[in-house]
Amino acid sequence: MPASEPAAAVRAVVPLSRWAVLRRLHFYAGIFIGPFLFIAALTGLAYTLTPQLDRIAYGHELYVDQITESKVPLADQVDAARAAHPTGTLTTVSVLDDPHATTRIAFSTPELAADEKVDTVYVDPYTGQVRGTLTTWYGSTPTTTWLDSFHRTLNLGDLGRNYSELAASWLWVVALGGVVLWLGRKRKYRGERGRALVPDLQAKGVRRTRGWHASVGLWITAGLLVLSATGLTWSQHAGAHFSTVLDAMKGHAPALDAGLTSGHHGTGTAPTGEGLPAGVSLEQVIRAAGPMSGRTDITVPADASTAYVVAQDDGVWPVGFDQVAVDPRSGEVTERVEYADWPFLAKLTKIGIRAHMGELFGIVNQVLLAALALGLLCVIVWGYRMWWQRRPRRATARLGAPPARGGWRALPVWFLAIAVPVTIAVGWALPLLGLSLLAFVVFDLLAGAFRWALRTPGPRPVD
Structure with a gap:
């Protein structure tokens, strides 16, 4: 074998290892964070209807x-x-x-x-006549207040705020990770480059499901990034860090x-x-x-x-x-x-929040948010369907296995030297993301150790 071949082989393994790590992260996030994202999307979809619900339920109080x-x-x-x-x-x-x-x-x-x-x-x-009395929260009617609280906290108080913050913390990760994986796949298969934005309707089984999952996800990624960023600005833990940054940059109103x-x-x-x-x-x-x-x-x-x-x-x-x-x-x-x-950051924060609430562009804003919520719900369902479709056809394994582990071992030192500090910094800024990522790593190590122990043969009996 020529001397250049081992070096070429190493160079080929390194990119593959990055894809393996990203696929495994996307898999774990989808499986474990998917339910939180599903609930956030479903309750957010309900919240987009609040102007119409208020007109139906409280038209007598709100209008003459x-x-x-x-x-x-x-x-x-x-x-x-x-x-x-x-x-x-x-x-x-x-x-x-x-x-x-x-x-x-x-x-x-x-x-x-x-x-x-x-x-x-x-x-x-x-006329000066009283048309009714309602208990309101920052101007919101009881129905809007309830749906807002259900979306943010599941009506569980401060404890419930962790669910929505966890969903918002991971939303941008799974969205961007999915885009990278899908575009990388299309680049690998040259004949499919032009199909990144549309699913292959001729495909069958898991390939068809993956096409819908990825194509729709690609279309809604920009909106999901906006929802993630604006949702985190007034979250419980990450929001406090964001406020600290605004203080340092004099970005408050x-x-x-x-x-x-x-x-x-x-x-x-x-x-x-x-x-x-x-x-x-x-x-x-x-x-x-x-x-x-x-x-x-x-x-x-x-x-x-x-x-x-x-x-x-x-x-x-x-x-x-x-x-x-x-x-x-x-x-x-x-x-x-x-x-x-106002400072630019204060303006941007205010506009982002009003867009997240469906107010910024009126009915158009409501329709866009509803489309994003429906799109995200479909993407999550397709993701779980892929997991089911990839299951081995045997009674001992009823669910699809995660992507192969161990890809991080082939990553170069320079890549780890950059990735580890960046991950720690992001984990500090988004505490629930950092803690759940650490939980994924621990779970993955324990699962790997358990499987290794099952595969390791015991000592042979002494004659």
Whole structure:
């Protein structure tokens, strides 16, 4: 054998070992993380329908029957809401730029405050009549709140948040890993290069299933990466690390100072929580803040040293999240924070979250999210079907075996020197990914040791 042949053989083995490691990782992630991804996709699909569900379930509270030329003053609407809800502290008055929408007036109670919820009274702005009361969470109706919590936590509290974070942590790994494996396979078989984006409808059995699994996965990869990244930004563990990075890069949205200086203190009656403070009307407060699209939330001053906070909440492109502090006595603007002045990372985070929630592009955003969820559900089912189809045809092995192990042994030192620190860094940034990956490695080593022990012959009997 020529001297160059062993070197060539080694060079051929190294790429194969990388593929083997990637296939085994993709296999383990699909088998063990697949159920979490399936639940996240299924609950996310349900959440995309919340605007329509709200209109069906709470149309009477959310919308008026008839639009007229004039509206009842906001102070009178607050009085009507207080009469219908005599307990609790008045916190927020919300008006929408939709002429069909009711005014939402929120009252906080100690029982609800622990869950960050309020009682919201819905008032017809044209008649001043109360149309109903709902317990809401950051403006969300009970149905939307329940589906949101089910998607994030399975309604299990902080413990349940680990499921969605685990799914989001692995989503980008399995998506990118699958793309690399599929494109690598198409590159290997030159005649199939043009079929990467479409399944081979002539194929049978596992090849047909793999074609659908990979082709649909390729189409939805970009969307899955967005969902993974945006989902992790407000997760429990990875989200805390992300917030630390934003602190270091000064990427948080600037906070509005609603405190009144001595020069702005008046002599009017201090707020009591029963109603509005003495001074300018809410209409004057809104005019002082300037025109705002979407929903405008007016936070009532908690005491005599606090201003009204007028906050824009418009999650539809082009978005707007301006905030303005207005003196309740004089109607002067004491501070303004405009969305246009936010740091780039803060803007990107806000836009990403609203896209994840299906708001950014309205009904188009909902349809795209629903398509992504359905696509992911199908890809997961096809993945498990491949596992079943690859099972050996004998009674002793009812499930498909994982790809061959031991590929990492052929990896070059320089590759491991890069891969190991990068993996540790990613594991620190995404703790649940790091811990579950470590669990996979331990499981794989134990499984290998167990199989080796079964295959090792025992000592021969002594004659």
